Amino acid sequence: MTPKRRRLTMVGLGLLMVATATTLALNAFEDTLVFFYSPTDLIDTKTNPKKQIRVGGLVEEKSLLKSGDGLSVSFTITDLDNSLPVIFNGALPDLFREGQGVVAEGYLVDGLFQAKHVLAKHDENYMPKEVADSLKKSGKWKGGSKQ
Amino acid sequence: MIAELGHYALVLALLIALVQTTVPLYGAAKNDFSLMGVAQPAATAQFIAIAIAFGALTHAYVTSDFSVINVAENSHSLKPLLYKISGVWGNHEGSMILWVLILALFGFAVAQFGIHLPPTLKARVLSVQASIGVAFLGFILLTSNPFLRLDPPPVDGRDLNPLLQDPGLAFHPPMLYLGYVGFSMAFSFAVAALIEGRVDPAWARWVRPWTLAAWIALTAGITLGSWWAYYELGWGGWWYWDPVENASFMPWLSGTALLHSAVVVEKRDALKSWTILLAILTFALSLMGTFLVRSGVLTSVHAFAVDPERGLYILAILVLFVGGALIMFALRAPSMKLGGLFQPISREGGLVMNNLLLSVATATVFIGTLYPLFLDATTGQKVSVGPPFFNATFVPVMIPLVLLMAIGPMLAWKRGDLSAAMSRLWFAVALSFGIGIFVFWLHSNEPLTPVIGFALAGWLAGGTLKEFADRIGLFRDQLSKSLSKARRLPRSAYGMTLAHLGLSIFICGAVADSAWRTEVVLNAKERDKTSIAGFEAQLENVERLEGPNYHLERATVVIRKNGKYVTSVFPERRFYPVQQMPTTEAAIYTTLLADVYVSLGEGSKAQGWTLRLWYNPLIPWIWAGCLIMVLGGLVSLSDRRLRIGTPLKRAHKKVQANGLPENA
Numbered sequence: 001m002t003p004k005r006r007r008l009t010m011v012g013l014g015l016l017m018v019a020t021a022t023t024l025a026l027n028a029f030e031d032t033l034v035f036f037y038s039p040t041d042l043i044d045t046k047t048n049p050k051k052q053i054r055v056g057g058l059v060e061e062k063s064l065l066k067s068g069d070g071l072s073v074s075f076t077i078t079d080l081d082n083s084l085p086v087i088f089n090g091a092l093p094d095l096f097r098e099g100q101g102v103v104a105e106g107y108l109v110d111g112l113f114q115a116k117h118v119l120a121k122h123d124e125n126y127m128p129k130e131v132a133d134s135l136k137k138s139g140k141w142k143g144g145s146k147q
Numbered sequence: 148m149i150a151e152l153g154h155y156a157l158v159l160a161l162l163i164a165l166v167q168t169t170v171p172l173y174g175a176a177k178n179d180f181s182l183m184g185v186a187q188p189a190a191t192a193q194f195i196a197i198a199i200a201f202g203a204l205t206h207a208y209v210t211s212d213f214s215v216i217n218v219a220e221n222s223h224s225l226k227p228l229l230y231k232i233s234g235v236w237g238n239h240e241g242s243m244i245l246w247v248l249i250l251a252l253f254g255f256a257v258a259q260f261g262i263h264l265p266p267t268l269k270a271r272v273l274s275v276q277a278s279i280g281v282a283f284l285g286f287i288l289l290t291s292n293p294f295l296r297l298d299p300p301p302v303d304g305r306d307l308n309p310l311l312q313d314p315g316l317a318f319h320p321p322m323l324y325l326g327y328v329g330f331s332m333a334f335s336f337a338v339a340a341l342i343e344g345r346v347d348p349a350w351a352r353w354v355r356p357w358t359l360a361a362w363i364a365l366t367a368g369i370t371l372g373s374w375w376a377y378y379e380l381g382w383g384g385w386w387y388w389d390p391v392e393n394a395s396f397m398p399w400l401s402g403t404a405l406l407h408s409a410v411v412v413e414k415r416d417a418l419k420s421w422t423i424l425l426a427i428l429t430f431a432l433s434l435m436g437t438f439l440v441r442s443g444v445l446t447s448v449h450a451f452a453v454d455p456e457r458g459l460y461i462l463a464i465l466v467l468f469v470g471g472a473l474i475m476f477a478l479r480a481p482s483m484k485l486g487g488l489f490q491p492i493s494r495e496g497g498l499v500m501n502n503l504l505l506s507v508a509t510a511t512v513f514i515g516t517l518y519p520l521f522l523d524a525t526t527g528q529k530v531s532v533g534p535p536f537f538n539a540t541f542v543p544v545m546i547p548l549v550l551l552m553a554i555g556p557m558l559a560w561k562r563g564d565l566s567a568a569m570s571r572l573w574f575a576v577a578l579s580f581g582i583g584i585f586v587f588w589l590h591s592n593e594p595l596t597p598v599i600g601f602a603l604a605g606w607l608a609g610g611t612l613k614e615f616a617d618r619i620g621l622f623r624d625q626l627s628k629s630l631s632k633a634r635r636l637p638r639s640a641y642g643m644t645l646a647h648l649g650l651s652i653f654i655c656g657a658v659a660d661s662a663w664r665t666e667v668v669l670n671a672k673e674r675d676k677t678s679i680a681g682f683e684a685q686l687e688n689v690e691r692l693e694g695p696n697y698h699l700e701r702a703t704v705v706i707r708k709n710g711k712y713v714t715s716v717f718p719e720r721r722f723y724p725v726q727q728m729p730t731t732e733a734a735i736y737t738t739l740l741a742d743v744y745v746s747l748g749e750g751s752k753a754q755g756w757t758l759r760l761w762y763n764p765l766i767p768w769i770w771a772g773c774l775i776m777v778l779g780g781l782v783s784l785s786d787r788r789l790r791i792g793t794p795l796k797r798a799h800k801k802v803q804a805n806g807l808p809e810n811a
Contacts, residue, residue, distance in 0.1 A: 014503060017503045025515070027539070028539035029532075032536040033532060036529035071669065091668055091746075092749075094728075133529070
């Protein structure tokens, strides 16, 4: 093989690989991207009840109810304009508290959010970034200056 | 006083680094040996100065000197000593000091051990390394000075994030940084080679051990981080494709590619420009990892103080260094002499495929990690990319890579014989089918994914073992002859065998855990029982106790199998009053084949406690596989050729008093 042909082969192979990666990624994005909404967004956005989405906001004060066995819970996520009821079967994360930020991942069926995961990951303001941004958007943000 | 000394030492280090950047570079251009000679003592002095600064900060932490803002914000007098020390790098400012300390350590090591390096190359490498030091020391002094005072000092500190108060995490950042920053060495060698306009096998012999050392540390660091996430975060998983995890995984992938392409440069003098490019990109990905986790672009336990100014500065460093290096690459690479030719079916060809596949894998992780940021910045739409994306993109790229890993090492350099290699692979085929059928028989009415995963692992293990056996003539020659061949085999060959076997074991663990993990969540009062995967777990009692800087509830859970007592485990829930934060300390009963993982949730005596149990099959194999990969790296690093950095036949050459070989 001449050096020129070798180089062409290499470039060809490289391009093929890049094409493969792009195709794989674009294909996967269609099915796996999980979109984030605030309760207000969900009022005028139609979502597919068969597709996972994320909803974030504050856990409304005094909205947390536990079932008798303590394993299924319901609470309300609010962005202080609108709110959304959530049910969840499972153990809540350590940092889940009323009045603080939370992100739930799951399915929205007939106005009730059925959460598969509840995340309360946080920085020092106990606030997931998406939630902080959506609160800022609705003008309800009162958090720390560092944001 | 000691804090001021640390501050002073940092400024001194910056000045030394400035000298080390400029003078040797100029000396190398003018071929002036005395100017080039400045690099070595400067690298030593810079390292000592930064070590003094690091020592001063550590002193402030150990003595709980709360007049230093950094200590007051991140430490507490009641904290155990280990976490006072690990608290030094458990915050942004301190971790940056650790970063430059390791950067200077690598420069120091090249200055000390690089006695056989051609003097101009050595001067240039140390100069480039020092320029990275200038950028980061400037960053610390301008935006992240850890030695600032607080007046009046508070009575006590604000404590370290309790999630970080853990032995696994105490050593995770230093290991990870050794890896990240270690790739700066490959970068410096690459840029120095571009300045020289020359890459030869000797260059690759120099780059390999540094890249290997960085790769070992990064592998160990990622493993520690994953292990910590597994037992500390309390959700029973070990990898979540979280952007922060990906930030460390991308340099690992491209670093692995670099490790393999450097072999081709060394042995065959080919793939030179590609290797240079890979060295630049690997360090770029390391810098990007630092940027992503330090700028607060991503939310995680790693994003300490969110400060856009710092993010911007790191971004500027990234653009400056990587952009500069890439421009230099574009100017210089075309003039580089083409190296040895090879056929597509050859060892080189196999390593090219390895590099392409690893690059594609890196690209998929890159796209998945950055796409949400890109979309947020352009449209404001918020999305998250989770495990399903990576399962759909990363895994399909890994399958051909693992298939190739068994074949590649069997091909000869330059021109390989595929059919001969395939005929040697009967053992891999046999092992692959054997394990696949065994797994299918065990779980016959379930999806086929784990069967494929195990068959792949068997294929890889079989190919690797067969290659090793052939190399020492096992079963072909007499045993004594094989053993003596095995003794003469270079350690790098053992290293490769171990690392590839480690990956095979890792694959088994990862596949088994994702396919067969089971979970039980229940609300348990004292004496309540449940069963999981053939084990019976009973909550005996829950006690309230006091830790050194936290309160805790500790459960006693008895695990039985077939009615017979196996062990008791003690999961805890801790509450750290200073940070007002609870943490979960899972308890794990491990056999070599599986973990029973118990985590205690909220509850009370009257209501009962939430108890989560997981049965994680083969999960210990994940850590074992990674450790074997690390071990393989260490064995390879101890290879005589790499230690000395020059071929055996030149090793005995006399060294002059000035540390240069006679013919230099």
